[in-house]
Amino acid sequence: MAATIKTGTGKATAAASWLGRLHGSATEAKQRAAVDKAERAAATTILHPNEVHGEYDAGRTLTTTLGGVQRAITADDLAAFRHNVRTVQKSFKAGIRARQVLDLSLPTDRERARDEIRMAVPAGATNGKVRFITNAGPNSDVTRHHVLVEFLSYGAAASAGRDSAKKMANWLRKEPLKFDCDCGRHRYWFRYISTIGGFNAGRAENGFPKIRNPSLHGVACKHVLRVMAEIESSGAILGFLTKLLERARASGDAKASVRHAQSDAEALAAKQASRARDVKTSTDRAKEREAIRAKKALADAAKPVKPPKRTAASTRRAESAAATLAKQFGMTPEQVMALLAAQKKE
Numbered sequence: 001m002a003a004t005i006k007t008g009t010g011k012a013t014a015a016a017s018w019l020g021r022l023h024g025s026a027t028e029a030k031q032r033a034a035v036d037k038a039e040r041a042a043a044t045t046i047l048h049p050n051e052v053h054g055e056y057d058a059g060r061t062l063t064t065t066l067g068g069v070q071r072a073i074t075a076d077d078l079a080a081f082r083h084n085v086r087t088v089q090k091s092f093k094a095g096i097r098a099r100q101v102l103d104l105s106l107p108t109d110r111e112r113a114r115d116e117i118r119m120a121v122p123a124g125a126t127n128g129k130v131r132f133i134t135n136a137g138p139n140s141d142v143t144r145h146h147v148l149v150e151f152l153s154y155g156a157a158a159s160a161g162r163d164s165a166k167k168m169a170n171w172l173r174k175e176p177l178k179f180d181c182d183c184g185r186h187r188y189w190f191r192y193i194s195t196i197g198g199f200n201a202g203r204a205e206n207g208f209p210k211i212r213n214p215s216l217h218g219v220a221c222k223h224v225l226r227v228m229a230e231i232e233s234s235g236a237i238l239g240f241l242t243k244l245l246e247r248a249r250a251s252g253d254a255k256a257s258v259r260h261a262q263s264d265a266e267a268l269a270a271k272q273a274s275r276a277r278d279v280k281t282s283t284d285r286a287k288e289r290e291a292i293r294a295k296k297a298l299a300d301a302a303k304p305v306k307p308p309k310r311t312a313a314s315t316r317r318a319e320s321a322a323a324t325l326a327k328q329f330g331m332t333p334e335q336v337m338a339l340l341a342a343q344k345k346e
């Protein structure tokens, strides 16, 4: 018993240290964004949009890993890049929802989200923009990451009085959104995809990821995936969005902001850390439902079939049927019943 309590406390402590202080977290996120912006401005090996389009000077000797080996970029590569850009833009025409972020993610990112990212807590919200804090993975040089989610239907949810604030919050979390994360995976692999797909909530990135992700595969890092799983299914996130919408409804211009109290945020982080959150695609879920159905069908088939119970009414019905048959075939009702019983045994 004592050991259980100790484990619980340990998890709560770990979750609190991952979360850190909420006060100052917005400033930390801004500082990281400023460093990111400055490094991007100083980068000299960016493949610009006009170069992807074909105006590429081979003298720049930029390289790509398209095909698996790092080598100089050719005109054929540029054509392949343009093809990949078109494919991405076609699949994101109608924006992206939390469910789609999970569905379109790479299995490796989902695995990492499930195994390594134990908490995703909203720190605060201003109108439709909600700042989440997640813990960092075990090999990271920071303890936490900042994920920004912009709910695109916030204005509509805050203004339309067709339903309660809670019901509108539940609607809002399933609507299209934009996101950003301050980790390296988002920065080098996915920010270009979210920018050209139209769902980037942070700094836009128009440099083609020719080294890290020339095939433009995947859509979100493990931090964003954990946040999306929480947005989709967590009651606490629903409560947070409901509070935001309640405030927005009470204001004259649908504007509102909410700050998560440190103690509430720590309690939520501890709760999340103590249980696993599914980070599953729709296909995974459908397969699971199918497996449960198949298992139940098998169990039903294996059950022995019970003979129907004899009631007074059923006995009376049988006797009267026997009497009718007996009259027809010139037998006594007892003879008919004995004949039926013998047939059943066979």
Ligand SMILES: [Zn+2]
Binding pocket: 145, 181, 182, 183, 184, 185, 186, 221, 222, 223, 224
């Ligand atoms: Zn990330």
